[in-house]
Amino acid sequence: xxxxxxxxxxxxxxxxxxxxxxxxxxxxxxxxxxxxxxxxxxxxxxxxxxxxxxxxxxxxxxxxxxxxxxxxxxxxxxxxxxxxxxxxxxxxxxxxxxxxxxxxxxxxxxxxxxxxxxxxxxxxxxxxxxxxxxxxxxxxxxxxxxxxxxxxxxxxxxxxxxxxxxxxxxxxxxxxxxxxxxxxxxxxxxxxxxxxxxxxxxxxxxxxxxxxxxxxxxxxxxxxxxxxxxxxxxxxxxxxxxxxxxxxxxxxxxxxxxxxxxxxxxxxxxxxxxxxxxxxxxxxx
Amino acid sequence: xxxxxxxxxxxxxxxxxxxxxxxxxxxxxxxxxxxxxxxxxxxxxxxxxxxxxxxxxxxxxxxxxxxxxxxxxxxxxxxxxxxxxxxxxxxxxxxxxxxxxxxxxxxxxxxxxxxxxxxxxxxxxxxxxxxxxxxxxxxxxxxxxxxxxxxxxxxxxxxxxxxxxxxxxxxxxxxxxxxxxxxxxxxxxxxxxxxxxxxxxxxxxxxxxxxxxxxxxxxxxxxxxxxxxxxxxxxxxxxxxxxxxxxxxxxxxxxxxxxxxxxxxxxxxxxxxxxxxxxxxxxxxxxxxxxxxxxxxxxxxxxxxxxxxxxxxxxxxxxxxxxxxxxxxxxxxxxxxxxxxxxxxxxxxxxxxxxxxxxxxxxxxxxxxxxxxx
Amino acid sequence: xxxxxxxxxxxxxxxxxxxxxxxxxxxxxxxxxxxxxxxxxxxxxxxxxxxxxxxxxxxxxxxxxxxxxxxxxxxxxxxxxxxxxxxxxxxxxxxxxxxxxxxxxxxxxxxxxxxxxxxxxxxxxxxxxxxxxxxxxxxxxxxxxxxxxxxxxxxxxxxxxxxxxxxxxxxxxxxxxxxxxxxxxxxxxxxxxxxxxxxxxxxxxxxxxxxxxxxxxxxxxxxxxxxxxxxxxxxxxxxxxxxxxxxxxxxxxxxxxxxxxxxxxxxxxxxxxxxxxxxxxxxxxxxxxxxxxxxx
Numbered sequence: 001x002x003x004x005x006x007x008x009x010x011x012x013x014x015x016x017x018x019x020x021x022x023x024x025x026x027x028x029x030x031x032x033x034x035x036x037x038x039x040x041x042x043x044x045x046x047x048x049x050x051x052x053x054x055x056x057x058x059x060x061x062x063x064x065x066x067x068x069x070x071x072x073x074x075x076x077x078x079x080x081x082x083x084x085x086x087x088x089x090x091x092x093x094x095x096x097x098x099x100x101x102x103x104x105x106x107x108x109x110x111x112x113x114x115x116x117x118x119x120x121x122x123x124x125x126x127x128x129x130x131x132x133x134x135x136x137x138x139x140x141x142x143x144x145x146x147x148x149x150x151x152x153x154x155x156x157x158x159x160x161x162x163x164x165x166x167x168x169x170x171x172x173x174x175x176x177x178x179x180x181x182x183x184x185x186x187x188x189x190x191x192x193x194x195x196x197x198x199x200x201x202x203x204x205x206x207x208x209x210x211x212x213x214x215x216x217x218x219x220x221x222x223x224x225x226x227x228x229x230x231x232x233x234x235x236x237x238x239x240x241x242x243x244x245x246x247x248x249x250x251x252x253x254x255x256x257x258x259x260x261x262x263x264x265x266x267x268x269x270x271x272x273x274x275x276x277x278x279x280x281x282x283x284x285x
Numbered sequence: 286x287x288x289x290x291x292x293x294x295x296x297x298x299x300x301x302x303x304x305x306x307x308x309x310x311x312x313x314x315x316x317x318x319x320x321x322x323x324x325x326x327x328x329x330x331x332x333x334x335x336x337x338x339x340x341x342x343x344x345x346x347x348x349x350x351x352x353x354x355x356x357x358x359x360x361x362x363x364x365x366x367x368x369x370x371x372x373x374x375x376x377x378x379x380x381x382x383x384x385x386x387x388x389x390x391x392x393x394x395x396x397x398x399x400x401x402x403x404x405x406x407x408x409x410x411x412x413x414x415x416x417x418x419x420x421x422x423x424x425x426x427x428x429x430x431x432x433x434x435x436x437x438x439x440x441x442x443x444x445x446x447x448x449x450x451x452x453x454x455x456x457x458x459x460x461x462x463x464x465x466x467x468x469x470x471x472x473x474x475x476x477x478x479x480x481x482x483x484x485x486x487x488x489x490x491x492x493x494x495x496x497x498x499x500x501x502x503x504x505x506x507x508x509x510x511x512x513x514x515x516x517x518x519x520x521x522x523x524x525x526x527x528x529x530x531x532x533x534x535x536x537x538x539x540x541x542x543x544x545x546x547x548x549x550x551x552x553x554x555x556x557x558x559x560x561x562x563x564x565x566x567x568x569x570x571x572x573x574x575x576x577x578x579x580x581x582x583x584x585x586x587x588x589x590x591x592x593x594x595x596x597x598x599x600x601x602x603x604x605x606x607x608x609x610x611x612x613x614x615x616x617x618x619x620x621x622x623x624x625x626x627x628x629x630x631x632x633x634x635x636x637x638x639x640x641x642x643x644x645x646x647x648x649x650x651x652x653x654x655x656x657x658x659x
Numbered sequence: 660x661x662x663x664x665x666x667x668x669x670x671x672x673x674x675x676x677x678x679x680x681x682x683x684x685x686x687x688x689x690x691x692x693x694x695x696x697x698x699x700x701x702x703x704x705x706x707x708x709x710x711x712x713x714x715x716x717x718x719x720x721x722x723x724x725x726x727x728x729x730x731x732x733x734x735x736x737x738x739x740x741x742x743x744x745x746x747x748x749x750x751x752x753x754x755x756x757x758x759x760x761x762x763x764x765x766x767x768x769x770x771x772x773x774x775x776x777x778x779x780x781x782x783x784x785x786x787x788x789x790x791x792x793x794x795x796x797x798x799x800x801x802x803x804x805x806x807x808x809x810x811x812x813x814x815x816x817x818x819x820x821x822x823x824x825x826x827x828x829x830x831x832x833x834x835x836x837x838x839x840x841x842x843x844x845x846x847x848x849x850x851x852x853x854x855x856x857x858x859x860x861x862x863x864x865x866x867x868x869x870x871x872x873x874x875x876x877x878x879x880x881x882x883x884x885x886x887x888x889x890x891x892x893x894x895x896x897x898x899x900x901x902x903x904x905x906x907x908x909x910x911x912x913x914x915x916x917x918x919x920x921x922x923x924x925x926x927x928x929x930x931x932x933x934x935x936x937x938x939x940x941x942x943x944x945x946x947x948x949x950x951x952x953x954x955x
Binding site: 523 | 728730733734791795796797798816894895898899900902906907909910911912913914915916918
Binding site for chain 3: 031032034035038039041042043045046048049052060062101102103105106108109110115119121122123124125126127128129130131132133134135136137138139140142143158159161162165166167169170171173174175177178179205208209212215216219222223225226239240243244247255256258259262263266267270271275
């Protein structure tokens with residue numbers, strides 16, 4: 001594992017690829033095979049929901065014995081499903097924006113603290129993922145009840161943001177820790193002010209960390225069940241809450257239909273985004 | 286974004302205040318109770334004086350899913366239309382939320398669907414006594430209308446078996462659930478931590494030789510010892526959906542499940558058959574939390590819920606059993622055989638001592654949960 | 660204006676002058692997160708922590724109940740053990756995968772990223788339910804095993820089943836930080852290492868592994884800590900005798916309305932995890948001290 005073959009990005013100097021030895025090619029092949037297995041394990045299980053969503057019975061037995069599209073009709077004719085999907089997207093996007101901005105700022109502040117302050121602050125910021133969420137959920141319900149935040153968009157975004165913050169701070173901090181400080185110093189020596197350094201050097205270099213933090217934030221919000229269960233109202237109910245109710249109370253393949261549509265929509269979004277990014281890279285070269 | 290910090294700072298102050306308010310025991314958060322005239326004369330189930338609740342807002346809460354949809358469509362929304370009440374719904378029922386509302390003296394749920402054992406145990410604590418001058422419970426099955434609750438619907442915990450698995454033999458009752466020689470294979474039963482209800486413990490004691498009339502007070506330790514004898518043949522389900530799926534996938538050869546789930550599984554083609562002999566009747570309850578804004582309105586809704594027409598409609602919409610003794614819902618043969626409130630079925634049921642359960646449920650839950658985790 | 664603030668690791672140079680003023684400004688970067696945390700996390704938590712010591716009476720009865728109950732202590736130990744297994748499984752699977760992401764071309768990278776992210780977008784509830792369907796005794800996995808003359812193997816309702824489900828759900832949390840850090844590693848160091856005659860394995864152990872350690876640590880931290888709080892997946896894939904601490908807390912809080920006990924259990928998990936974090940932070944710092952000098 002040594003010869004670098006990719007040399008994109010500003011951090012790495014262009015180094016010509018070393019000639020490949022056969023042994024190395026075998027190693028690379030093994031690596032691909034292993035990663036393919038991991039990828040299969042990651043992706044395949046979720047695909048079960050696709051055939052399941054076309055079952056003709058009100059049953060989650062697999063494989064289905066007959067086929068229909070009635071669960072898709074059900075999804076669109078039952079306003080609670082469509083509305084909960086929309087609520088989840090709204091809450092998720094707002095949470096992503098707030099958590100990414102606030103979390104990145106906190107990570108930048110964190111990186112500049114002394115070691116003891118770092119430990120302390122890090123502990124406090126990690127607390128939301130350490131404390132079992134049910135404990136916080138009941139306390140949140142009591143407070144939200146008082147301040148009429150139950151079932152409100154700000155209430156949801158605030159509660160989810162707190163849960164998402166650690167998932168932004170951890171990868172951003174990791175990227176900052178791996179940052180070559182000499183680049184910042186060099187920029188400063190060249191006369192760049194603090195904001196310019198932040199904008200032109202630091203942020204682009206930790207961009208992968210911020211991006212994965214943003215993704216984690218969205219997914220944290222999009223998947224959150226326990227607190228949402230406590231702060232929801234029938235007028236603002238996120239998708240996982242709707243699913244939780246459905247799974248515990250009904251046997252309803254509408255869940256599979258909803259999941260299939262989410263899968264299709266997000267896959268196409270990610271594919272389109274990747275294609276655009278790829279083309280940009282090609283143009284840039 | 287630029288305004289965020291100031292709002293947050295304000296909210297932080299509010300949160301601190303809230304903690305203080307909670308510690309002090311809360312203050313009234315809502316307006317004065319509305320003046321309600323429900324009319325003169327004795328109450329009649331299934332009726333409400335038209336427009337008696339004009340401009341009253343009420344929230345009905347149940348466990349969500351298809352059953353709550355049926356409750357809303359069949360009963361609660363028509364009630365709103367007739368009485369003029371503005372109906373809101375919420376759910377699923379969480380007991381912790383009821384406690385938080387009552388303790389904060391800020392009750393937003395006016396009528397709640399809960400488990401009946403739980404509601405009997407909370408009578409006078411979190412729940413208020415019902416006013417039977419407004420509620421007509423004369424047609425409710427015997428013993429089901431209690432100081433703080435009326436039934437919301439009936440069902441059963443029933444033993445079911447795969448009729449393709451045992452040759453010609455058919456299990457006859459609880460004893461056969463424990464007979465792994467004559468009826469080999471995996472058995473499923475409820476195994477959710479933090480809950481325990483009439484059903485499997487009674488079955489274990491009957492299988493161990495206790496006469497049905499001598500079941501109470503339940504010897505929980507003895508029941509768990511009996512369950513231990515087949516522990517390695519047992520699998521547990523935690524949600525109704527999971528139990529239904531176990532029947533449909535053929536993972537188990539026998540199972541104790543809720544009757545509604547057995548019906549749904551069989552309707553989907555599962556080759557299972559219930560054993561009605563000594564089944565355990567169950568019910569969900571309608572309750573009113575203490576400190577509700579207008580108790581009269583809650584009572585009026587409950588009275589309407591108990592009407593015969595309403596109950597027939599509910600069964601037709603949800604396939605759960607009606608709680609009006611004269612109700613004759615129009616349902617197919619299969620579902621008819623799963624109705625637990627007919628006189629013939631009632632004769633096959635064991636008698637559950639609700640009062641014992643109400644008093645001892647927390648202790649049973651602890652023992653059962655510990656047994657499960659051990 | 661100098662920006663070389665104090666480095667994150669004590670192994671490096673002493674803090675430059677002018678720290679106090681900058682400390683203030685760094686504090687302001689921190690403020691929004693702190694305020695949010697206080698209002699929407701600490702305040703609700705405080706409500707429950709107070710309960711832990713006052714519900715039903717003032718005193719330590721909830722804590723003595725917990726430590727006096729062998730079942731509760733067992734569940735706590737099981738929770739930490741399960742979290743550790745999940746973390747190790749994720750690390751072993753994610754490390755080669757993330758490495759591959761850093762050495763392939765743009766197309767390969769896009770595909771690999773896509774494959775990590777797609778399951779990520781499918782709801783956790785749905786993925787867990789999919790595992791129930793796959794892992795059950797009559798499920799697809801056992802069908803496949805049966806085709807090769809193996810099985811049936813009991814997967815669902817075992818710790819193995821729980822670990823399979825949880826690792827799959829948490830794997831992206833390991834891959835992404837690992838990739839983010841590996842991508843930033845200066846490849847010339849590897850060149851230098853092999854140029855000086857080091858074998859690939861030596862280069863890996865002495866150079867690559869230490870440099871990728873922040874990513875591994877970040878990923879492991881996220882996976883481990885998330886595992887501790889998992890509720891839905893162990894509830895659906897496990898059985899009562901694989902129950903984790905969140906399920907027990909749910910029982911106390913929502914089933915039995917014992918908020919004091921629930922709060923106490925929360926406090927216990929929090930304290931134990933903080934101790935563990937402090938210990939691992941110390942260990943990491945020790946490791947960090949042995950980093951190659953070329954970087955700092």
